[in-house]
Amino acid sequence: MKHIITLIPGDGIGPEVSSAVVRIIEAAGIQATWETYYAGAQALEKFGNTLPEELLESIKRNKVALKGPITTPIGKGFTSVNVGLRKALDLYANLRPVRTLPNIPTRYETIDLVIVRENTEDLYSGIEHVVVPGVVESIKIITEKASTRVSRFAFEYARREGRKKVTAVHKANIMKLSDGLFLDCFRKVAADYPEIEANDKIVDNTCMQLVMRPEQFDILLLENLYGDIISDLGAGLVGGLGLVPGANIGEQGAVFEAVHGSAPDIAGQGIANPTALLQSGILMLRHLGEREAADRIEAAMLKVFTEGKVRTRDIGGEAKTTEFTDAVIAAL
Numbered sequence: 001m002k003h004i005i006t007l008i009p010g011d012g013i014g015p016e017v018s019s020a021v022v023r024i025i026e027a028a029g030i031q032a033t034w035e036t037y038y039a040g041a042q043a044l045e046k047f048g049n050t051l052p053e054e055l056l057e058s059i060k061r062n063k064v065a066l067k068g069p070i071t072t073p074i075g076k077g078f079t080s081v082n083v084g085l086r087k088a089l090d091l092y093a094n095l096r097p098v099r100t101l102p103n104i105p106t107r108y109e110t111i112d113l114v115i116v117r118e119n120t121e122d123l124y125s126g127i128e129h130v131v132v133p134g135v136v137e138s139i140k141i142i143t144e145k146a147s148t149r150v151s152r153f154a155f156e157y158a159r160r161e162g163r164k165k166v167t168a169v170h171k172a173n174i175m176k177l178s179d180g181l182f183l184d185c186f187r188k189v190a191a192d193y194p195e196i197e198a199n200d201k202i203v204d205n206t207c208m209q210l211v212m213r214p215e216q217f218d219i220l221l222l223e224n225l226y227g228d229i230i231s232d233l234g235a236g237l238v239g240g241l242g243l244v245p246g247a248n249i250g251e252q253g254a255v256f257e258a259v260h261g262s263a264p265d266i267a268g269q270g271i272a273n274p275t276a277l278l279q280s281g282i283l284m285l286r287h288l289g290e291r292e293a294a295d296r297i298e299a300a301m302l303k304v305f306t307e308g309k310v311r312t313r314d315i316g317g318e319a320k321t322t323e324f325t326d327a328v329i330a331a332l
């Protein structure tokens with residue numbers, strides 16, 4: 001099957017890592033037409049808008065995008081493209097698989113868990129005001145609709161990927177109404193998936209358990225703020241943000257992205273590590289039903305890591321982006 005995929009190469013190292021990933025995906029035999037768009041600072045310069053309407057239309061049409069990192073200039077008037085995309089397309093579930101890679105030194109050798117974060121509400125609704133000078137109120141919104149759909153997403157993902165357990169993470173002992181509602185919705189959805197174990201844990205305890213016994217977790221389901229924090233904790237468990245994939249998924253489309261930034265310090269030198277975006281590309285292929293190609297690319301990537309001969313500079317090697325890419329293609 002031929003796919004039409006929206007491609008946002010992004011800024012800094014974005015074009016380098018995204019062309020590496022496109023090469024690998026095509027070498028695996030995937031037929032794709034890539035609709036390439038600018039976003040962020042480049043789009044602002046060319047079209048006067050950081051998130052051009054044509055780009056949003058392309059994602060709505062194709063329902064899938066691969067996105068490199070976007071520089072967020074510090075200063076006024078530039079809203080984050082990532083947040084803009086999530087809002088414009090209602091990408092309500094953030095997916096972050098966290099897995100140990102061979103030959104990447106970490107505290108634990110066999111971590112394999114998935115973090116699902118609600119992306120649209122909670123304290124990120126941005127509703128804050130000064131009640132009286134010296135007192136600020138920030139409002140946490142939790143709805144039945146958002147909690148239910150993200151819970152369903154987690155269980156559907158578990159079913160599709162053959163995962164065994166979903167753990168809802170919360171603070172319902174203190175925030176009895178808001179986190180209580182989230183937990184109620186989770187439990188109702190869990191009843192529809194009897195083959196998948198469902199349990200829940202308080203968020204502070206979860207943090208401790210994650211650094212002491214991470215192997216007990218399979219899928220973690222969290223509200224927006226807890227999910228944001230624990231996603232980075234998860235990335236840290238397996239070697240950092242430069243290696244893990246990410247995706248934002250909704251009914252109108254799915255955007256698979258590098259979670260690291262545009263790395264201006266090494267941009268244009270041909271030494272960026274494309275692993276994070278490659279892993280996001282693998283997730284994207286599974287989402288598109290191209291499971292066989294995804295598995296082959298993953299096996300090839302793992303082979304290169306296992307052999308440990310071709311490593312980019314960020315993980316202690318000397319290889320250029322193209323050398324790593326060539327090695328994965330050769331392993332395919």
Ligand code: NAI
Pocket residue numbers: 013017068069070071072073082242257258259260261262263264265266271272273274275276314
């Ligand atoms: P960064 O992730 O770009 O860089 C942090 C460090 O990690 C740098 O030393 C960089 O060279 C290294 N690094 C990151 N990705 C790498 C890769 N694939 N291969 C090798 N080394 C890599 O974070 P920083 O410097 O805080 O942000 C730079 C810009 O990126 C900012 O404008 C920021 O707003 C933006 N950003 C965008 C994100 C996105 O679009 N998803 C996420 C994070 C930051």
